[in-house]
Amino acid sequence: GDKVKQSPSALSLQEGTNSALRCNFSIAATTVQWFLQNPRGSLINLFYLVPGTKENGRLKSAFDSKESYSTLHIRDAQLEDSGTYFCAALNVGDNSKLIWGLGTSLVVNP
Amino acid sequence: AQTIHQWPVAEIKAVGSPLSLGCTIKGKSSPNLYWYWQATGGTLQQLFYSITVGQVESVVQLNLSASRPKDDQFILSTEKLLLSHSGFYLCAWRRDWGGREQYFGPGTRLTVL
Numbered sequence: 117g118d119k120v121k122q123s124p125s126a127l128s129l130q131e132g133t134n135s136a137l138r139c140n141f142s143i144a145a146t147t148v149q150w151f152l153q154n155p156r157g158s159l160i161n162l163f164y165l166v167p168g169t170k171e172n173g174r175l176k177s178a179f180d181s182k183e184s185y186s187t188l189h190i191r192d193a194q195l196e197d198s199g200t201y202f203c204a205a206l207n208v209g210d211n212s213k214l215i216w217g218l219g220t221s222l223v224v225n226p
Numbered sequence: 227a228q229t230i231h232q233w234p235v236a237e238i239k240a241v242g243s244p245l246s247l248g249c250t251i252k253g254k255s256s257p258n259l260y261w262y263w264q265a266t267g268g269t270l271q272q273l274f275y276s277i278t279v280g281q282v283e284s285v286v287q288l289n290l291s292a293s294r295p296k297d298d299q300f301i302l303s304t305e306k307l308l309l310s311h312s313g314f315y316l317c318a319w320r321r322d323w324g325g326r327e328q329y330f331g332p333g334t335r336l337t338v339l
Binding site for chain 2: 147149151157158159161164202204206211212213214216217218219
């Protein structure tokens with residue numbers, strides 16, 4: 117968790133609201149992945165990013181390698197968005213090992 | 227389309243007993259394969275990775291071993307389980323060239339008593 121710091125560690129949202137999750141890197145990250153782990157434990161791929169921005173439905177993610185951070189924006193939160201969000205990055209010179217954050221636990225309330 | 231299977235879905239085992247967990251990927255040749263362990267409420271920790279048959283690199287051993295007997299199969303095992311082995315084990319794959327995105331299997335939940 118030191119090399120990839122995720123914030124916040126936990127978050128509670130009302131249905132229909134917006135929020136942003138963040139990962140700060142103390143490594144020279146080359147690529148970033150965002151995952152959602154659902155209550156059953158399955159890891160769902162949300163985004164794979166080289167530096168830049170991607171959008172998929174209500175989710176939008178950005179990765180800035182120069183400023184060493186990545187964000188995940190959730191718009192119009194739904195109950196099914198609940199779970200734990202992880203970011204993971206590849207460090208320059210070592211693409212055999214993803215460096216993981218400690219996760220953000222998100223609960224969306226009706 | 228690629229599919230990744232893990233077996234068993236869940237196991238309850240006694241301390242000191244042996245363990246074998248399996249992972250198979252279909253629809254992709256020569257993938258890079260990975261084993262991860264996740265403690266309850268924790269983050270993922272990479273244990274092993276393999277880029278080809280018969281070759282496995284250890285990242286964190288945790289008194290476990292891994293083997294890749296076939297191109298599409300990755301096995302995690304130990305002869306003697308410890309209480310600390312309890313957790314969630316995930317297998318993942320990645321293309322051997324091009325993009326570096328990892329994709330995960332459904333996982334095996336292990337309880338050691």
